[in-house]
Amino acid sequence: MITSVKNEKVKNWRKLRKKKERDLQNQFIIEGFHLIEEAHKSSWQIVEIIHQEGVECPKAWLHYPLFKVTDNVMAAISETKTPQGIVAVVNKKNNDEKVVNRALMVDRVQDPGNLGTMIRTADAAGFDTVILGHGTVDLFNDKVIRSTQGSLFHLNVYEADLVGEMERLQQLSITIWSTGLENASNYHELDVPDKIAIIVGNEGSGVNRTLMTKADQNVMIPIYGQAESLNVSIAAAILMYEVVKK
Known part of the structure; x- marks a missing residue:
């Protein structure tokens, strides 16, 4: 005792x-x-x-x-x-380079609840990987862990330089979608590739411009009402579930 x-x-x-x-x-x-x-x-x-x-x-x-x-x-x-x-x-567990088929890439998301919710949703949507870019809230923050509801232990989740990781995934024939308005297409108008990684960005500034320019496709979620934007975890959920529908 x-x-x-x-x-x-x-x-x-x-x-x-x-x-x-x-x-x-x-x-x-x-x-x-x-x-x-x-x-x-x-x-x-x-x-x-x-x-x-x-x-x-x-x-x-x-x-x-x-x-x-x-x-x-x-x-x-x-x-x-x-x-x-x-x-x-x-x-802690090191990334063991598991096969990536569907990944969520997270660029500088600051809110622990948002990150935890995205990890939980990625698990629910059948994604296998979540990659955290530099500047994202710590994966092992207590609020992040609680928000994952245990999904942290079901996925391959690791930190990486997103620019380098994008290049690595693209070499493995994984298509990269980035959220953003510039040169973007509505998500539901696109053909979904077999292997895909989706990038979502900071709550205030969105995905880093460098990452957007390196992505294979920029995607947007149309706003039909008066809201200025969607919460990042909601946007991630919509796109992840759209991917698994196809």
């Missing part, structure tokens, strides 16, 4: 709230039974599980290193308003 927030293990768990420490230790924290179960069923490696006194671990998890903590320690570790009393430390 760990009872003090000054315990060295507790101090280390709390450090993982910060991106710098997550990068340094190559680990991150997940919270709640659902996320831990999704990680457990995946190929990601759970390092240890921390559970609050009175909260029981499922039998399938008992082979992991377990640490029981008091209420005050769990409160110090948790980042949720209503914690379930159980968290896990997970090792």
Whole structure:
């Protein structure tokens, strides 16, 4: 039983709230039974599980290193308003160059909820890959992870220089669509290729102009009402589901 927030293990768990420490230790924290179960069923490696006194671990998890903590320690570790009393430390996973058929490329999206929602939607739409460009919110941010609802563990998600990654994918005969208004066609007027990557951009400025010029096709979603634009996660959802319809 760990009872003090000054315990060295507790101090280390709390450090993982910060991106710098997550990068340094190559680990991150997940919270709640659902996320831990999704990680457990995946190929990601759970390092240890921390559970609050009175909260029981499922039998399938008992082979992991377990640490029981008091209420005050769990409160110090948790980042949720209503914690379930159980968290896990997970090792980050390197991109293992899986085959790409349908990918979402994310350029400088800042809102954790938007990124998490897009990863969850990519999973639901049957995409296999999500590629995060430089300047995008940290994948292992607590709010991002919670918004993915476990889909993080179902996809090949990695960070890359999008210019170089576009060139690599195009060499593999993957067609690149970029969202944007310049020289763009309505998405529903286009033939959908068998292998495709869709780029969506920053909430305020959209996709970087350099990326747009390197894309095979710029696409737009028509606005029929008075709204100025669509939320980036909604736009991504529309395009991803359009792709899988064909």
